[in-house]
Amino acid sequence: MKLWIEKQKYLIDFTLSSLARRKAKNVGLLLVYTLIVFLLASVMLFTHALRHEAAHVLDGAPEVVLQRMVAGRHDLIPPGTLERVGRIRGVQKKEGRLWGYYYDPVVKANYTFMAPSNESISSGTLVVGAGLARARGLAVGNAISFRSYSGKLFGFTIARILAQESELVSADLVLMSEDDFRGFFEIAPGYFTDIALSVVNPQEVRNVATKLSLQFPDSRPILRDEILRTYESIFNWREGIVLALASLSILAFAIFAWEKASGLSAEEKREIGILKAIGWETGDVIKMKFWEGALVSLAAFLIGYVAAYLHVFHFSSSLFAPVLKGWAVLYPRFELNPVIDGFQVATLFFFTVFPYAAATLVPIWRAAITDPDSVMRG
Amino acid sequence: MIELKNICKAFNHGRDNEFHALNGIDLHLPAQRVTAFRGPSGSGKTTLLSIVGCLSRPTSGRVRLKDRDISGLPERFLTDIRRQTFGFIFQQFNLIKGLSAIENVMLPAYPLGGDWRALRESAERLLGDLRLSHRREAKVEWLSGGEQQRVAIARALINDPEIVVADEPTANLDTALAMEFMGILEKLSNTGKTVILTSHDPLVVESSIVHRVVDMRDGRIVPPHQ
Amino acid sequence: MVIARPSHLVFTALLCATGVFAATFADAAWLRHRRADVMTQKRDLVARLQLTDLCLFTEARYTRHLSQADLHSAFQDHPLGLEHFPSGSLVPPPAHLMVPHEALDRKTEVPD
Numbered sequence: 001m002k003l004w005i006e007k008q009k010y011l012i013d014f015t016l017s018s019l020a021r022r023k024a025k026n027v028g029l030l031l032v033y034t035l036i037v038f039l040l041a042s043v044m045l046f047t048h049a050l051r052h053e054a055a056h057v058l059d060g061a062p063e064v065v066l067q068r069m070v071a072g073r074h075d076l077i078p079p080g081t082l083e084r085v086g087r088i089r090g091v092q093k094k095e096g097r098l099w100g101y102y103y104d105p106v107v108k109a110n111y112t113f114m115a116p117s118n119e120s121i122s123s124g125t126l127v128v129g130a131g132l133a134r135a136r137g138l139a140v141g142n143a144i145s146f147r148s149y150s151g152k153l154f155g156f157t158i159a160r161i162l163a164q165e166s167e168l169v170s171a172d173l174v175l176m177s178e179d180d181f182r183g184f185f186e187i188a189p190g191y192f193t194d195i196a197l198s199v200v201n202p203q204e205v206r207n208v209a210t211k212l213s214l215q216f217p218d219s220r221p222i223l224r225d226e227i228l229r230t231y232e233s234i235f236n237w238r239e240g241i242v243l244a245l246a247s248l249s250i251l252a253f254a255i256f257a258w259e260k261a262s263g264l265s266a267e268e269k270r271e272i273g274i275l276k277a278i279g280w281e282t283g284d285v286i287k288m289k290f291w292e293g294a295l296v297s298l299a300a301f302l303i304g305y306v307a308a309y310l311h312v313f314h315f316s317s318s319l320f321a322p323v324l325k326g327w328a329v330l331y332p333r334f335e336l337n338p339v340i341d342g343f344q345v346a347t348l349f350f351f352t353v354f355p356y357a358a359a360t361l362v363p364i365w366r367a368a369i370t371d372p373d374s375v376m377r378g
Numbered sequence: 379m380i381e382l383k384n385i386c387k388a389f390n391h392g393r394d395n396e397f398h399a400l401n402g403i404d405l406h407l408p409a410q411r412v413t414a415f416r417g418p419s420g421s422g423k424t425t426l427l428s429i430v431g432c433l434s435r436p437t438s439g440r441v442r443l444k445d446r447d448i449s450g451l452p453e454r455f456l457t458d459i460r461r462q463t464f465g466f467i468f469q470q471f472n473l474i475k476g477l478s479a480i481e482n483v484m485l486p487a488y489p490l491g492g493d494w495r496a497l498r499e500s501a502e503r504l505l506g507d508l509r510l511s512h513r514r515e516a517k518v519e520w521l522s523g524g525e526q527q528r529v530a531i532a533r534a535l536i537n538d539p540e541i542v543v544a545d546e547p548t549a550n551l552d553t554a555l556a557m558e559f560m561g562i563l564e565k566l567s568n569t570g571k572t573v574i575l576t577s578h579d580p581l582v583v584e585s586s587i588v589h590r591v592v593d594m595r596d597g598r599i600v601p602p603h604q
Numbered sequence: 605m606v607i608a609r610p611s612h613l614v615f616t617a618l619l620c621a622t623g624v625f626a627a628t629f630a631d632a633a634w635l636r637h638r639r640a641d642v643m644t645q646k647r648d649l650v651a652r653l654q655l656t657d658l659c660l661f662t663e664a665r666y667t668r669h670l671s672q673a674d675l676h677s678a679f680q681d682h683p684l685g686l687e688h689f690p691s692g693s694l695v696p697p698p699a700h701l702m703v704p705h706e707a708l709d710r711k712t713e714v715p716d
Contacts, residue, residue: 007491009611014481014488016610021476054658056643060651065672074674097654101665110662112669116653131659165642166649171659172668194672196654220674227656227671234670267475274472277433278486278533279461281454295614302621309628313635328663337639338632372457373433375472376424376545494609 011288012295018271019292030300036249037304037352038311044344045312046320047234049336054231056337057169058224062196063205065097065222066212079190081216085197088215090208092200096192098181102146102174107135109329113174115181123177125159131171131330133161148184156180164333171332254355269367276372285368286361293360297353304352305345313338379409379541379572380430385439387425387597399425400436401597409540412563412573416583417594423576424545426594430574431543432460461486465534467544471526473518473533479525480505480514483532490537497536504532508562524555531562542566544575548582556581563587 019026066085068075077096086094098115111132121127128138138144138158145155162170182189199205209221272285311317316335325331385403390396399422407413407430415423428434429441432448435456441449448459465486473482483501505514508528513521518529527547534542547563548556556579564587567573577583583591593600649655661667666674 003491006494007489009494009609010488010491012611012614013609014485016614017477017481018474020610050658053643057646057650058656058658060647061656062654065656067672067674069674072674074672095654101668110664110668112659112662114653118652129659162649163645166646168658168660169646169650169655170653172662173653173659175653222656222671230671231658270472271474274474275485276457277466277468277472279457279537280489281457284489295618298618299621302618302625306621306624306628309632313632324660326661326663328661328667330659330662332659335639335642337643338635340629340632371434372460373428375468375470376428376433 008287008291011284012291015288015292015295019296026296030296032253033296033300033352033356034304034307036253037300037348038307039249040352041305041308041345041348042311042317042319044348045308045338045340046317046336048341048344049312049339051232051234052339053168053336054234055228058227058231061224061227063199063202063224064197064209064212066195066197066216067220067222068194068216068218069220070218074194076187077192077195082192082195084215085195085212088208088211090200090204090211091197093198095196097194097196098178098187099193100185104136104146107329109135109172111172111174111330113176113181113184115178116175117178119175121159121175121177121180123179124156125176126156127160127162127173127175128158129162129167129170129173130164131167131332132174133158134333135330146184148186150186154180154184165335167332168334172330254359269370270375272364272367273370273372273375276368276370277375282368286364289360289364289368290357293357294353296360297356300356301349301352305348309338312336379444380405380407380574381440381442382406382426382430383440383442385426385429385436385441387422387429387434388437391437399597400429403439403597403599405592405599407572407574409572410567410570411589412567412587413575413590413592414583414588415574415576415592415594416578417576418578420596421594422597423594425597427543427545427574427576431464431466431541432456433466461489461537463540465537465539465542467527467530467534467542467547469546469549471530471550473526473529475519476517478515479510479518479521479529482518482529483536485536486533487536501532501536504535505529508532523550524558527551527555527559528562535566539571541572541574544573546576546579548577548579553581560585560587 066077068077068081082094082096085091095117097117100113102111102113103109104111109132119127126144133139136144138161140158140161142158143155144158145153147153156176162173162175176184181187197208199208205223205225209223212219212221275285276282311319313336316333321331382403382405385400385405386398387400388396388398403426415426417423425434429436432441432443436449439449440447443459443463448456451459474485477485480498480501483504484497487497502511502514505511505528508531510525510528510532513525518526521529527550534544547559551559560582563573567587575582582588591602593602656671657669659668661670
């Protein structure tokens with residue numbers, strides 16, 4: 001056993017010395033390789049943690065949200081509906097929600113205006129999300145005015161800024177009193193954006209939703225389950241450019257690695273001949289080459305993964321921010337809770353380390369069985 | 379030491395371009411002697427050397443090494459015998475470029491998996507004996523022709539073989555370096571090594587260090603022409 | 605004289621890298637512990653304000669409130685709709701638009 005280890009160490013010595021000969025090329029290869037692992041691992045860690053975060057945080061969302069549709073558009077809930085909804089058996093709590101969107105031409109951003117029912121905000125003041133406050137340069141006590149859709153100018157003072165830590169759910173929020181909200185959007189009393197319900201028995205949510213659709217054919221119930229499922233599949237690996245980018249980079253690397261590994265140069269073939277002539281077995285040559293692939297890919301995996309971990313959980317995935325931000329102006333600053341799926345990491349390990357090791361081994365197989373006397377004939 | 383019986387070697391066996399490099403060689407190579415194969419190029423001397431050195435197997439005939447028939451052994455065993463019994467010095471030196479002199483010397487011992495420190499020390503000693511200590515960390519392509527050959531000699535000796543095989547050792551050397559090589563050869567012979575080489579260099583084959591010259595032509599042993 | 609053997613150097617380096625790799629898991633556990641309060645805080649905020657969505661894409665109503673998007677938003681015409689690249693290609697259509705809502709719809713009888 002000790003002899004075996006010592007022998008592998010010798011083979012590794014050789015493979016390292018021979019890698020060191022083409023330092024620039026091999027370091028470049030390692031860098032590209034590491035970069036790919038880094039990108040894949042970053043996407044993987046980010047999406048998994050974000051999905052987990054969404055599932056955990058949105059667990060507090062309303063059990064059922066009832067929307068009203070008019071001609072295929074989301075419309076206001078008219079007066080009286082709230083009471084009728086409350087009469088449905090199984091509904092425990094019902095609340096009309098007041099919220100809507102506002103486009104701020106100053107910074108060209110969209111805000112979510114909201115009048116929370118269980119938060120007392122005095123008239124003429126606002127509670128804003130930290131992302132918005134950053135974009136507009138607002139501090140507590142500052143005055144801000146918005147021109148409403150009817151053309152009137154409304155002035156407010158900032159009473160409070162929501163905690164920076166909650167930006168992932170609150171970056172663009174503008175909270176105001178109900179009176180201010182109705183006045184600003186000219187929504188008559190009794191009307192609501194939608195209705196949030198809670199149900200006595202969680203098992204009955206689906207039945208209640210069916211009853212709601214029956215009684216209010218113009219309405220659309222959205223269950224919390226559905227909200228959670230929406231975010232469960234967010235950044236699903238099949239979706240869009242994540243996969244497109246990943247598969248392109250993997251493909252490019254595969255070609256690169258294959259070219260490098262399979263294009264055994266005449267020089268390399270000669271070296272294998274020399275090694276065999278001076279007493280190396282075919283197996284030794286293959287093992288030596290195996291170590292090359294294994295060491296390079298292991299190093300790339302470890303460095304790439306650790307870098308991805310730091311990127312996602314200590315540097316707030318800053319490289320993804322521009323991609324996720326798209327052409328939106330507001331983008332939340334958030335730190336994800338590092339929830340790591342060990343199985344995913346193992347899969348990543350397998351799919352990054354194994355193909356490369358194989359790509360280096362296959363061509364050597366053919367070269368390693370050359371006759372040792374070829375060096376004499378050459 | 380080595381017995382060859384009716385050795386034939388055919389290349390491209392069974393095809394149109396089949397040709398016979400060796401035709402029925404019978405030869406006895408005694409231990410602790412310096413034997414040289416002499417002949418024009420194409421006479422089969424290099425092919426014979428590679429069969430003697432277990433680098434290739436004869437198409438037919440028997441090779442006995444120390445009373446053991448090795449002509450029928452599979453490659454793995456042959457490699458083992460080659461590693462333990464033979465040290466090779468090739469015409470083109472065949473050093474691995476980009477590696478240091480001392481690494482090249484150590485290479486044949488790598489598959490044995492012995493103690494690294496001891497191996498390195500013996501490699502240093504060999505290079506020291508060949509006056510190459512100061513060049514041990516230099517990459518082999520930076521060495522002169524003579525230095526390269528001395529690295530190749532050190533490499534041939536690292537596993538302490540009984541037999542040293544050299545193919546046209548002086549072909550790439552000028553007279554002074556060739557003389558130096560003969561000096562090394564003499565030392566090897568004096569320490570009890572068996573040396574088998576091919577050459578058509580008069581400096582080698584007419585030297586008193588060489589105990590026996592085998593003349594070859596067209597794959598056969600011919601009587602000495604002198 | 606101590607001579608650095610290539611394999612020993614690489615073993616040391618890989619051992620360090622493996623150590624750091626393992627350390628990321630320990631670090632993750634520690635961070636989870638440290639950020640647990642923030643998670644609770646966020647969840648409480650969501651419950652208090654009755655929020656339904658993550659504030660990741662603010663460019664359009666159907667990306668800001670993904671789960672509240674209606675059946676007729678342009679975004680849902682095609683899941684890879686490019687009018688709001690890249691959000692449009694990063695997120696699938698809301699789950700309830702795929703199957704369950706249809707089921708509910710079918711259970712609905714038109715009252716007269």
